[in-house]
Amino acid sequence: MSRARLRLAWLGCLVLLFWPAWLAGQQFRGTITGLILDQQGAVIPGVKVTATQEETGARSETLSSGEGRYTLPFLSPGVYRVEVDAPGFKRYVRSGLRVSTNEQVTLDITLELGQTTETVTVTAETPLLITATASTGQVINQRHVEYMPLNGRTPLVLAQLSYGVIPNTDPRFYRPFDDGGPSNFSMGGAPRQNNELLLDGAPNASVGGGNGFSPPVDAVEEVKVESFQADAAYGHSGGGTVNILTKAGTNVFHGTMYEFNQVSALGANLFFANRAGEKKNVSNYNQWGATAGGPVMLPRLLDGRNRVFFFFAYEGINQKMPRATDTTVPTAEQREGNFSKLLALGPAYQLYDPATGVREGSRVRRQPFPGNVIPGARIHPVARRILAFYDLPNQPGKADGTNNFFVGAVGEFNTFDSEMGRLDFNLSSRHKLFYQFRHNDRLLRNGTTFSNNATEATLTQINWSTGIDDVFTIGPTTVVNTRLHWLRNSELRLPLSLGFDITSLGFSQALARESAGAHFPRVTVSGLAELGSSRGGGIYNPYDSFQLFSSLSKTVSAHTLKLGGEVRLLRRNRYDKGQSSGAFEFSTNWTRGPLDNSPAAPTGQGLASLLLGLPTGGYWDVNAAESSQNAYLSLFLQDDLRLRASLTLNLGLRYEKELPTTERFNRSTNGFDFNSPSPISAQAAAAYARNPIPEIPPSAFKTMGGLTFASPQRRRLFETPPGVFGPRVGFAWTPGALGGKTVLRGGMGLFYFPLDRPGTGIDQTGFSQQTPVVPTQDNYLTPYATLSNPFPDGILKPVGSALGLATYLGRSVGFFTPDVKPGYSLRWNFNIQRQLPRNALLELGYLYNHGVRLSLNRQIDFVPAQYLSTKPVRDQEVINRLTAAVPNPFAGLMPGTTLNGATIQRSQLLRPYPHFTGITERTTPVGGSYFHMLQVRFEKRLSEGVQLLANYLYSKLIERRSWLNDCDPLPEKRIASDDRPQRLVISLNWELPFGQGKALGKDAPRAVRALISGWVINAIYTTQPGSPLSWGNVIYYGGDLKLNPRRIDQAFDVTRFNRNPQEQLANNIRTFPSQFANLRQDGVNNMDLSVVKDNRIGEKINLQLRCEFFNFMNHPSFNAPNLSPTSSAFGTITSQANLARSTQLALRLVW
Template sequence: MLRRILSPMAILSVLACGLGWSQETRGTITGRITDPSGAVIPGATVVVTNTAMGTKTNAKANEDGIYQATYLIPGPYQVEAASQGFKKALRDGIEVRVADRLEVNLELTIGASDQSVTVTAETPLLSAESASVGTVVDARRVADLPLSYGNPFQLIGAAAGVSFTGDPRLDRPFEPTHIVGYAMAGSRGNLSDVTLDGAPTTATANGNQVIAAYVPPTDLVQEFKVQTATFDAQFGQTQGGVTNISMKSGTNTFHGTARYSFQRTDFWANDFFNNQASKPRAAFKYDTWGGSFGGPVYIPKVYHGKNKTFFEWGYEGLRDARPRHDDATNTVPTTAEKNGDFSALLAAGSSYQIYNPLSRRAAAGGRYQEDPFVGNIIPPSMFNTVGKNALSYFPTPLSAGDAAGLKNMQDASVTERAKYYNHSWRVDHNLSDRQRIFVRASIYRRDSTYNNYFNNLATGVVFQFLARAAVFDDVYTISPTTVLNVGYSYSRFIRAQNGNADANGFDLTKLGFPASYANLIPKDIGSFPQFNMTGYIPTGSAAGENRPVNNHTAKANLTKVAGTHSIRTGFEFRAYQETDRFFGFQQTGTFNFDSTWTRGPLDNSATSPNSIGQSVAALLLGLPSASSNVARSADYAEQSNSLGFFVQDDWKVSPKLTLNLGLRYEFEQPLHERYNRSVLNFDPTYTQPFSAQAAANFAANDAALITQISTVRAAGGLTFAGVNGNPTGLYNTPKTQLMPRLGLAYQIGSNTVLRSGFGIFYGFLGERRSDVIQSGFSQNTNMVPTIDNINFVGTLSNPFPNGIATPAGSAGGYQTFLGQNITFFNQNPLTPRVMRWELGIQHVFKGNLLLDVNYTGNKTIHIDLNPTGNPNIVNLNSLPNKYLCTSPFRDNTCNNYLTGTVPNPFYGLAPAGNSQAIFTNTTTSRSSLLVPFPVFGSVQTNNNQGYSWYHSFVVAIEKRFAKGYSVAGNYTFSKFMQANELLNPADPAPLRVISDQDTPHRFSLSGVWELPLGKGKALFDGAGPVASRLVGGWQLSGIFAYQVGFPLAWGNVLYVGDPSNIVLPADQRTVDHWFNTAGFDKVSANQLVNNLRTWPLRFSQIRGRNTNNVDLALIKNTRINEGRSIQFRAEALNAFNHPGFPAPVLTPTTTTFGTVVASNQAGYPRRLQLTLKYIF
């Protein structure tokens, strides 16, 4: 009954729906069955057996003698062929790797069918069946290479044709963005797909970045393959490469591991910049433990799953403690200051005098005057209850600090503490020789707490990642030549952040806020407010957010062998869903304090340095600045779906030539917000009701002052989804995304294959590219401390006397966000289109050393302008280039003209409820009236004009593990150019320039070497049992990675001379003098403003630091008895302690221009990691 349900009914229903995913990690064995004369033997039966699991896959040679066994779990196999009148042929020792397509030909000799001929030979190393380019990281390297925090994704960097673009300090397995921060063959970092057992394991982050939604424990990773150029139509949903990871399956023998690893402060070298500043090492503590267990499912006296049902389970736990102090001010008020006594500050200078805002009065020239507090002491009778109570949460300083009390809270004990656990289960079951299924469930959780500067509920951050994944897969052999594969996967990745958990639902009346205000804050989103005094550590360290991302994926793929053709066709469907909910201090109140009310004697007098003292006094008096507000942020629930179809024909034209011919089609539905809480479009033709009056005001007051335009028009307005007949989809999506794929593999002799391919790929739109835009659905209510600049109507005692504004949503229509910055969706976006091609040759040398040489090219069009993360960056309201200053030097006449004030034609024309400056200021700048839409700030949308191109030459070698060692290395020489940034905001086209992710040289080398010591080895072979255990079982492994640094990104600087002189010779380049600064103008008054920029964004020869990293491991395996051993390993990460440096300072007006200024080096100093592992 179960088989009937799982085969015809489920298969037909899924096929009818046309659902599927297409990134396959399992392998294929194919080949020809011939007799000694070379004639094919149609009808020969073939059995392919996984020798670890005992499971069998049946196939039959067709009329061309070709057989094929598909969906083979990576592992060891044997192939047996039989036919009437011939002896059986058995080929053993075949290793199927991730996404392999192996050609195993068998020759049957005449004889009785009960006789057999066994051939043990090496697994074919040449890729004679496919043109796709990729690197396999096999099980031995996954298990034995040194890994930071045991993170298996670190080994993606060992692949050919990749470069690392992430942050090397974020290398723990729960750092989802940076551990997959790899650019692949001309596609930018974080744009490649990652699959586990063929199912996607990615989510998206802000800025169109692919992140790892789940990372498996290393003990469960069988191996993985990084495919930088694939020409199989089965692969889609990515504009980069694909990393296919195969998880371990259970076998017929019980097996497992148990391990414990740790790092300590004493195991670390000191940071480069700590040494430079004579600071000690920071305190680090890291512990991780875990293990795995697998085998046949066995229930005593009930069920034995040998050769039939298998399980594999793994677990990983981690505890990590490290310094983290994100606030650089390191200053809190002194006890005296919290009690109103600022007299000590006067010793540092008279600029620290505190003035009494309640003595404010009108003065000459439209100014306002205040009296100083006598002795710089505020009388207790003037203390605001809320301000005084808020200050009680600030701790006592740890030191006196400098003369002004600065840096009095440099607390080295402020620590990030991370807790992490990871579980994964997999069960494989063979329903019959024709049908097998597997299911997998995985979960991890990361909880971090940090920035609790005050050691109470007023500060602190709680940060969480929660990942869940589930996979079901069914392979059904309809006939020996036809196989159907269906399945479903689900992943959920939650990013959550909050302030101190003890502050959730904080009762504001405890601080002294009135109940009328406290009752306006829902308990489920409230927290301790943020009191932000300029120059001091604030309360409220993080905004609250909960953002789950779901990915539903289903598949139905059919494989058919017909003659010399292996044809695959499939359907796929992915549903991407994301919700977001906001809470915390922003929803409770952000109260900013500076020198606005406490400087003097006039309101435009100089402030104290960084408002020190004066900002504390403002809090104590309960007088926030006008920038204080309370937010009402909209939640959202968005979804986008994609549907794909493919057909692939792998045609064995001749024994030497294979063609890979494919066609793929993808259609993506537009992004939707469940309740239409999103901006849709911008209508530039709409005329605001007050436009005629504004034009009349301009004619009367401005026409003579602005001669470049004849009038001013209040044009443009936002439209919204799902109202006024507008669609609920946020844009139109392309419907012609056909992707042809072509590859060929031609075998030249037995040891050489020539390969070439071409393919078109499309990126994505929807939830994976941008989130909904909620202008109008979120609302900030700003404090109004005073109306006349003398009497205070809004204080901490009653900060919002008129209540908190309710967001209007789409009800504001075309008047939404007048006078503010707006963003909208391009209604006809283009999906990034990648054209990738490759030409390469493989050759196997004596000793099974594989050489792989490839040229790869990539041209991508329709890229969003600006690659830095925000796709909505094209400002349609930029000042046109024709008005910019064109002098190569600062043109003060031109600049003063543009920034000069003129009467504001929009003054007094505000729609009801709008208090933006464009309507309340009597004057405005001349340049603000020269933009296309003067009644708005920036008018931003996405633009697909960008493009890039890439060429690379890659040489790779691989020696699979044999005779005690394995080695793999590759060198990539490449050039990556792009045109997806505007040099000037109003430029009509992007600038062609070297890519910010160009790295012309990258070299990677990894290997494992068993030392020739002990029993069965070259040295000490005859040692006794005890001595053999001591001297035997030692091995070395390591990874070396070298990568040229990325080009530096320049601002709008003023340089006179030859730019080639900026580069310093390598022997002169230091952190204190990274490049030659001589030609740059460093005078602030000379810097360019409002000019037509000509200085390039980047130069190929001016780059940041290179990566030069070596990780080493010394491993000792000690055999306990048959099948059991203890492993000790010592891993030296960054073994030679090569420091990496962040980019140098590129602002010419700073004193640190041209130097590297940082508190930490890029990447960690040398770390020693010790591990004890039990293996059975």
């Protein structure tokens, strides 16, 4: 039997073993648990306990165990009435008990002696303290969901109100259709976008960890955020969990209608636009929708009260959002070859004529263009036509002409529609089921940078999901929950220039016929705005996620046991045309001087290369389609053991198995053969022996290795990782000596990161063919590819795996590390909760998170360290030696590549695999992280008109997730990019004490009372430091930088660095760290504020008027300063990281 069939048989046996007990490890329902006691404290076994959801009439029943313990699991969040009937005791009724998402509510019940016809009724607040679990987190309740000011109204953003959550996204991109923005946060020290996102308990992540489907805020009941899970049911994430619960229908018809509108006329101008005297750009964000829910009523057929319920929500968005930015375009003089104004700034701006190049030893020497002017006759006609697609400058710019074009009109134009619905069935007190469906679509039309369609693309996003969830009570102590779910996210990106004829630029008809998707070619000129689209000829990218989960819950004595598992299948199809009409790069290689390895000018030389028609790089894509997938299996066992009334232990074990990614038709590489000689090995060795270099004797010169490919016999992209076990241990203790108002909890757990998601690392080299632009074959002495004929050897056709180890010789390649191992997070948690008077809670906690075996990409084809400079200054001798042209042993062996010419740079021959220009080993499990967090949480539930949530954290995050030098044995240990030493978030909901039923004005005349009643103030205040600055390979003289991230004209002392372009480092071992804990960009100091007027119309209708302010104080947060020492803008801040104050008006009808 084949391995694939064996795996399928094994999975099938597991499904049969657990069916129908297959289900959701990830759970959104809550639990009520406790002890049944008499008045002397003795336990009472065999007592019937019933919980009835007050909104729907759904009933759940159980019997207390021999130890008097009862458990009612899988309760939909809501308000419950608990009833207890026992012979010889009065009937007990407790109403108003709130159960939140994935919450264990402990309710110990003491029965009084008497007749069952007598009733003891208790009405009290739901306990603030959670006493039965070591898990830590935060419920963002319905009051906060409804009233908090949310820019974009995306419910996932509410996770930021919880502790341990560090957002990393521009707030402009918190809209419901932004899959990456709202989810781009770090939680509990884990890498960003490595959190488990759930919607009604089902996985809700798109490819890459983004947000799958965003429900309208008016359809959300609450949001549960957990940074530590003691429950082994949770996994598939090295971070935290965010579970969004949607609303369901009830016995009462209810719903909302709303419209929210932001217009630029009511907002403030951006800081830099205001500073430059520019007017506000016209923008608009209009968001409207409706929800409705209730019992399903079909006259003469069905009265759904207490039985069948529906809920439906619709939302639409129209947005016009400008993207004001400065960029650089060629001046009229430069388009004619005149760069004399640059030369006036200094000799570093001199252009050199590639036509004057001569050999000087191993170097190429060139002569300058007299006066920095390129003769008009030398300007290439294709370059003139390309330059016509750049608009002329519309502002002076800097002294060197950069930033001379202000892009004000370009922007996004979004239309969005979203629908979702669910049906809930109370089939009996033992059987409950719900079905949901969701759909949304977005059309993004980007405005163009210039007055033509040479830039930008359109985007169409369509998301679908559906699922069914079933809860069945087998017996008084046994309940099974089963769920099946499907999610699809798809994107279609098309360039605005689709169908563009490249012959109109002067390219040949023969080249145009090679295009699989005609578009304006991508043109990248160093120092200038880009032309063309990064999406090339278009991309269609559907992603499917299938889930089958189940769990069985059983109460045995003092144990509440959960056994379950989960299967996920992740599948991605990708149809990417790539740059199917070519991409052309123009850098400084041809026009720098006087030697070919002299430092480049700060600007001008790339444009000069374009004018001369001499590209320095580029490519032409002929891409294959992709269909990749992988599967994930988990099993778990959880035991919540209540040792006594005040102490509960959480003991769990989770098993996870992730199968390697495969491509459905084996159109992929699957490794690198390090041990076999390359097909060109003998010829290369013989040629090298005739002209060796001193560093490598002929006997030591090897050309070993090449790519391997998937096949029917070995389809996987990497070896199957072993299954892993993740134990969880925790406790929750409520010391009686502290009055039952204090809980101490702690725990530890091992959490595994999912492997590389399908498609994100697929390498289809050979099946997709990229033909490179080969600018020269003699180290930039003479051109090989020009704009007249950019591909002199023709466009290469895909050959699949036919070339074997000879595939992509002379180019950069990549592969998965064969020994992929899932990274894991070792987390420790301890905290103390204390219930305070006035319905308040204070929590102090500590969380430790150690990330191990984090996946990194590593360059393994590097120049060995012994050949690089260790000097702290530019080492011209080493640079000259490594970049020197030497005889090429691969000459003629690699046609169509930069390694096919007569000469080659010495550094290329020093690489361990000199027949490739780079080899990237993906998902190498060598990264790590270390996180410590102290947190303080204060929560006041709504009472006396006030609801308040405040979270403060003090933390440090160290990481090893990037390389300072390719030749380093370990990744760089540095302060993490996501490190924020302190963060404070306060959210407030305050009903002003005026009017009907309030302390002030309750007896005022009716008209006055109506005017002053129903005012609610809501605010979210956030403050935190900025991210560490990321430095390049700079020469630092030492001394205090005197950094002030809010001093825009000179954020730090630029004289502490060497700024001379001629003296910058190259070919050296870098020692200057990439990030420092004390050098950060500007932080966040933001308040969002809303004023709401509730106008009650009768008992069932509320007409709500809202005025919301985002960045109420109009406090600009700045981006990082320019950190390029050779730039004229070095040390200056030129852009804003947040939005200017915006105002949103809304009308909302609640019925």
